[in-house]
Amino acid sequence: MNNRIPKETLPFLKKLSKNNNRDWFNDNKPEFKAIESQVKATYNALGELLNQHDQIDKVKVFRIYRDVRFSKNKLPYKTHFGGSFHRKKPELRGGYYLHIQPNNESFIATGFWEPNKEDLLRIRKEFEMDDSEMRDILKKDSFKSTWGGFVGDELKTAPKGFDKEHPAIDLIRKKQYIFIKKYSDKEVQASNFIDHVNEAFIEIRPFFDYMSDVLTTNLNGESLL
Numbered sequence: 001m002n003n004r005i006p007k008e009t010l011p012f013l014k015k016l017s018k019n020n021n022r023d024w025f026n027d028n029k030p031e032f033k034a035i036e037s038q039v040k041a042t043y044n045a046l047g048e049l050l051n052q053h054d055q056i057d058k059v060k061v062f063r064i065y066r067d068v069r070f071s072k073n074k075l076p077y078k079t080h081f082g083g084s085f086h087r088k089k090p091e092l093r094g095g096y097y098l099h100i101q102p103n104n105e106s107f108i109a110t111g112f113w114e115p116n117k118e119d120l121l122r123i124r125k126e127f128e129m130d131d132s133e134m135r136d137i138l139k140k141d142s143f144k145s146t147w148g149g150f151v152g153d154e155l156k157t158a159p160k161g162f163d164k165e166h167p168a169i170d171l172i173r174k175k176q177y178i179f180i181k182k183y184s185d186k187e188v189q190a191s192n193f194i195d196h197v198n199e200a201f202i203e204i205r206p207f208f209d210y211m212s213d214v215l216t217t218n219l220n221g222e223s224l225l
Contacts, residue, residue, distance in 0.1 A: 003045040003194040006038040009081070010102040010185055017079040025077055036064070042194060043083045046098065049198040050085055054205070058086040091225060093212040096201055104184045108197055110204050111178040112211070119215055124159060124172045126214045131168035137206045146203045152176030179204065
């Protein structure tokens, strides 16, 4: 099992960021394809680790080619590798993401990026009714030391139909429920990097278990599946 990011990855991405054009990329495509193959193997290895404690039904490593059709940025290539790990739906909610980028810009992310309006309302209603279980998850020492707190977009005031003075308004007004953990280039290149990523993802499970339970039941706790 290839559980290490190949040492050539970050140097190649640095060169690509300085030469983000088709001529250079085509001249260096054999090196890229060799690195990409190893990187995909590493993502798949992480997927296997995740499957030891979760149910992952899809590992997706995103293409290096940028979609420039509707972007002001016309550079043709991404200067990072990114990949997602999909949990088995519909009973398991949430997902994992690994981003590899030089200059200490690598990170992992997890949670709920763009919950649909029905899911967002259901989450907010749960917090309105009882936020104690979520508070217990967030204040656990090992969770805080690994993930910190929520990041992402939120409303400046209460959503329509909610009391702006509600004790859980800090949770209710969020539009996303995301956690991010950053890594240095040295950490990414370490032989045990993927193991550290897997351990961080293990730490998020109480949050996922809670949110999956919320999003697969109604406010009476009755299953929607």
